[in-house]
Amino acid sequence: MPLQFADRLDNVETSAIRELFKLLGKPGIISFAGGFPDSAMFDVDGIREAVNTALTEEAGGALQYGATEGYNPLREQLARFMTDKGASDVAPENLIVTTGSQQALDLLGKALISPGDKVFVEGPTFLATIQCFRLYGAELVSAPIDGEGVKVDELEALIAEHRPKFIYLIPTFGNPSGATLNLERRKKVLELAVKYQTLVIEDDPYGDLYFGAAPPPSLLNLSASVPGSRELLVHCGSLSKVLSPGLRVGWMIAPAELLAKATMCKQFSDAHTSTFAQATAAQYLKAGRMPATLAKVRAVYAERAQAMGQALRRELGDAIEFTQPQGGLFIWARLTGAGGKVGDGNELAKRAIEKGVAFVPGAPFFCANPDLATLRLSFATADVAKIEEGVARLAQAL
Numbered sequence: 001m002p003l004q005f006a007d008r009l010d011n012v013e014t015s016a017i018r019e020l021f022k023l024l025g026k027p028g029i030i031s032f033a034g035g036f037p038d039s040a041m042f043d044v045d046g047i048r049e050a051v052n053t054a055l056t057e058e059a060g061g062a063l064q065y066g067a068t069e070g071y072n073p074l075r076e077q078l079a080r081f082m083t084d085k086g087a088s089d090v091a092p093e094n095l096i097v098t099t100g101s102q103q104a105l106d107l108l109g110k111a112l113i114s115p116g117d118k119v120f121v122e123g124p125t126f127l128a129t130i131q132c133f134r135l136y137g138a139e140l141v142s143a144p145i146d147g148e149g150v151k152v153d154e155l156e157a158l159i160a161e162h163r164p165k166f167i168y169l170i171p172t173f174g175n176p177s178g179a180t181l182n183l184e185r186r187k188k189v190l191e192l193a194v195k196y197q198t199l200v201i202e203d204d205p206y207g208d209l210y211f212g213a214a215p216p217p218s219l220l221n222l223s224a225s226v227p228g229s230r231e232l233l234v235h236c237g238s239l240s241k242v243l244s245p246g247l248r249v250g251w252m253i254a255p256a257e258l259l260a261k262a263t264m265c266k267q268f269s270d271a272h273t274s275t276f277a278q279a280t281a282a283q284y285l286k287a288g289r290m291p292a293t294l295a296k297v298r299a300v301y302a303e304r305a306q307a308m309g310q311a312l313r314r315e316l317g318d319a320i321e322f323t324q325p326q327g328g329l330f331i332w333a334r335l336t337g338a339g340g341k342v343g344d345g346n347e348l349a350k351r352a353i354e355k356g357v358a359f360v361p362g363a364p365f366f367c368a369n370p371d372l373a374t375l376r377l378s379f380a381t382a383d384v385a386k387i388e389e390g391v392a393r394l395a396q397a398l
């Protein structure tokens with residue numbers, strides 16, 4: 001007899017991207033497909049030192065069960081980390097530690113979404129968010145974006161029409177868009193939250209990965225200047241892209257009532273995030289190594305982003321258009337079809353694998369009305385020589 005699964009699984013399907021990833025094992029493939037940071041960038045010495053200190057000074061706490069809200073020394077370090085970045089009123093009790101920011105998204109889905117609720121996401125947005133919110137029965141509405149993030153006038157019209165349960169945004173160096181919401185629009189988003197009493201979720205795993213000038217202040221930082229907005233704002237952070245995704249350390253800052261519900265949901269999910277990982281992260285932050293680590297990853301990714309942008313312009317010319325990213329891990333591009341070249345991201349992805357280079361077509365990142373000409377290229381894990389070779393192969397596939 002076939003196994004009977006929960007009805008909620010009817011709302012999601014295995015992602016097209018996973019299918020593509022199966023092909024990445026082919027020898028010699030240069031991959032621009034992942035959303036990973038570069039393993040060569042991990043501060044192994046710093047993490048080793050943090051592990052040793054944790055085991056020497058606090059083995060009991062680091063190896064024992066812990067509080068669902070998070071290991072207090074880490075909550076303190078994270079509150080300081082956020083305060084140093086310009087957030088006001090972030091005390092340890094205003095945040096909970098999550099198993100990656102992915103878990104924060106899952107807890108928000110679990111705590112907030114009833115089947116049929118309208119939830120807004122950017123078009124395009126992080127694929128796992130689409131899948132996760134759909135699993136809880138959300139009806140997703142796509143809020144259009146351009147190179148400066150979500151278009152606030154259209155957002156307001158959509159809010160007035162649909163009255164969403166909440167709005168999920170990746171305002172800084174979005175995945176996959178690379179786009180950054182400009183300052184004016186950030187203020188407007190917070191004002192809209194207050195005007196329509198709508199919760200806004202700011203997912204911010206990439207904000208620290210800027211290449212030149214720092215991006216505009218986060219919605220969290222700006223909320224201090226828009227009365228009433230802080231009570232309607234959730235901020236999700238993560239150490240994954242800046243330090244190590246394997247640690248699975250993320251956090252969520254939210255109004256007390258919501259944190260309490262999310263904590264309850266987390267109890268049934270994993271009881272707590274690994275205390276060992278939390279103690280390690282706390283010691284790492286306490287040792288003061290983060291600024292140097294950030295400086296290093298920013299410099300390396302900036303060089304690679306530059307190299308990829310130049311190579312794409314040189315090798316693909318007017319067959320592709322994109323905005324040069326100012327941070328993050330991705331170039332989001334559109335095929336123009338100029339000169340009779342391939343204009344469909346899926347088609348190019350297949351041909352590219354044949355030529356030995358992989359990337360992710362853009363269509364799956366849209367919850368509705370996919371733009372089939374789009375693609376996402378990660379510049380994070382290949383060095384400059386590989387980036388140039390990979391882009392040359394891409395040009396051959398066009």
Ligand SMILES: Cc1ncc(COP(=O)(O)O)c(C=O)c1O
Binds near residue numbers: 035099203239240
């Ligand atoms: C926008 C966004 N949110 C959340 C995550 C999840 O990251 P983690 O669970 O490793 O913190 C990712 C990872 O790719 C992401 O791109």
